Amino acid sequence: MTIEFIPSVINIDSEILQLLEAISRKQGGLSAHKHSLQDQQEIESIATIDAVHFSTKIEGNHLTRDQVTRALKSKEPKSPSHDLREVLNYSRARKLAREWAIKNKPLKDEWILTHHKELLDGIVKGKLRGHYRDAQCVIQDSKTRAIVYMAADAKDVPTLMKGLLAWLRKQRISGTSPLLTAAQFHYELVTIHPFMDGNGRIARLLTNGILLSGGYDVEQFAALEKQHEKDRAAYYQALRSLQAHNYYDIPQGKDIKPWITYWLKCLLATYDEALTRISGIKSSQVSSHPPTFDDRLKKAESIFRKHLKLRASEYADLMGLARTQAVADLNRLVEDGVLERVGGGRSTVYQIRIITK
DSSP states (O other), rough: OOOOOOOOOOOOOOHHHHHHHHHHHHHHHHHOOOOOOOHHHHHHHHHHHHHHHHHHHHOOOOHHHHHHHHHHHSSSOOSOHHHHHHHHHHHHHHHHHHHHHHHOOOSHHHHHHHHHHHHHTSSSGGSSSSOOOOOOOOOEEETTEEEEEOOOGGGGGHHHHHHHHHHHHHHHHHHHOOHHHHHHHHHHHHHHOOOOHHHHHHEEEHHHHHHHTOOOOOOGGHHHHHHHHHHHHHHHHHHHTTTTBBBBSOOOOBHHHHHHHHHHHHHHHHHHHHHHHHHOOOOOOOSSOOOHHHHHHHHHHHHHHSSEEHHHHHHHHHHHHOHHHHHHHHHHHHHSSEEESSSSSSOEEEEEHHHOO
């Protein structure tokens, strides 16, 4: 029997729409905020420490946040412990995911396998690292050891992952909100469970990359991983409540709205923490009277009425913005119906939406 990847569905309701709008506005607040390079480096350091600590802690890492901080700021030891190796690997893989997103590199098998190889460096050997699994994988209750979820058969993993990645590329081309795409990708990946180890970490890591490439750069300021770890039981419940005992028993086209709602709330809390963090910067260190996000969008609309059609890079140059800020603006203008996205990938252009009566 031939297996194929069939994505879940999201029945979007008013709560999800409100969350999407709130997150977009908060991204605008981040994009409009100006601060020094030194402040940016300090904030990014805190966000990285949180991401590394809390994502590995979810999986049972025993290092404290202070120990993780010292590990990331000191020279790597010659023979690190298992826990130390996990946090050092996650830090490097996080940097790699950011570079991959900024360079807009292809979202193919190499994207996932390269990051997995980095995550498991020095922890496992052979095909357990940087390769899809070739054996059955089950999730057990940590206390009773009873099987709570049996993942897809190993023979089906390559086909399912090929389908998932094709879906992901299609989502990007079609202009679907990166917020919805990132949340759904997280669910789909851990449900397939393509590796024997590291599935949760790779999902959380690459989700940040999807957000960043879509113009949502909150990972520079705060860690989404922290929100998942704050209530680990809620994180796992949100996932497992939608998974059957066996992968093949999950109904095709299942509505995963509960997971999407949970995930968006976590992301919104991450934005709140990020905005609180940057608001703590002394006013004397901040550029005076930066333009507001809405002011910039008004200017953007006038620019598009003049040029009619622009690439994201061209818009960034005209507005004097970083790429992530520019993409955030364009996403918002598309969501508001001012612009429409044409094409996909590197050939994507944005133009004033033509409304026909």
